[in-house]
Amino acid sequence: MSSLKLKKGLLVVDVQNDFCPGGALGIHGGHKIIPILNKYIKFFEKENLPIFVTRDWHPKVTKHFDEFGGVWPEHCVEGSPGAQFHPDLEFPKEALVMSKGMDPEKDSYSAFHATDSSGMVLANLLNIFGVTEIYIGGLATDYCVKYSALDALKDGLKVFILTDAIAGVNLQQEDSIVALEEMVSRGVKKTISEEFIQIYPLVRSPKV
Numbered sequence: 087m088s089s090l091k092l093k094k095g096l097l098v099v100d101v102q103n104d105f106c107p108g109g110a111l112g113i114h115g116g117h118k119i120i121p122i123l124n125k126y127i128k129f130f131e132k133e134n135l136p137i138f139v140t141r142d143w144h145p146k147v148t149k150h151f152d153e154f155g156g157v158w159p160e161h162c163v164e165g166s167p168g169a170q171f172h173p174d175l176e177f178p179k180e181a182l183v184m185s186k187g188m189d190p191e192k193d194s195y196s197a198f199h200a201t202d203s204s205g206m207v208l209a210n211l212l213n214i215f216g217v218t219e220i221y222i223g224g225l226a227t228d229y230c231v232k233y234s235a236l237d238a239l240k241d242g243l244k245v246f247i248l249t250d251a252i253a254g255v256n257l258q259q260e261d262s263i264v265a266l267e268e269m270v271s272r273g274v275k276k277t278i279s280e281e282f283i284q285i286y287p288l289v290r291s292p293k294v
Contacts, residue, residue, distance in 0.1 A: 099224030
């Protein structure tokens with residue numbers, strides 16, 4: 087396989103039961119992005135491009151939760167039903183599942199705090215796969231998506247937010263809008279599935 091084919095990667099952030107309607111920290115309309123995310127996933131899978139899927143995987147006792155001084159109600163406790171990926175999310179077995187939030191002293195919003203089953207951090211995996219462009223969707227716009235995008239920029243990547251495949255917590259009504267504005271002001275690009283699928287055949291590397 088040509089190394090050129092490994093310049094793009096897909097990052098699917100925290101599409102877990104607790105972040106979808108009915109979950110402990112359910113995001114309004116969070117489940118509605120899943121069919122669109124699945125479309126992106128199938129596209130990256132077809133092109134043999136790497137897919138990274140993150141999950142919050144918190145201990146029962148953590149400063150992330152309001153019971154122990156944090157902001158959030160208990161959610162995505164490791165191994166719990168709420169921490170499982172939403173059943174409608176479809177990703178291939180080759181996708182790399184990355185866990186974050188295990189440190190009880192840290193919030194760990196960013197996917198760049200996540201590790202795979204061997205303990206390798208996302209930045210190292212992206213380097214191994216030769217990823218220079220990362221496409222990000224998932225939950226939530228104003229927290230884990232935003233911090234992941236900003237850390238990707240710091241890591242020197244070209245970053246695209248899949249704006250039709252994100253949803254926000256919105257503790258304040260405008261939080262997601264403000265988060266997107268901040269990301270764009272820092273250099274993140276926006277795209278939607280129709281644009282992405284239309285232009286991608288023009289820029290993808292040839293079959294080898």
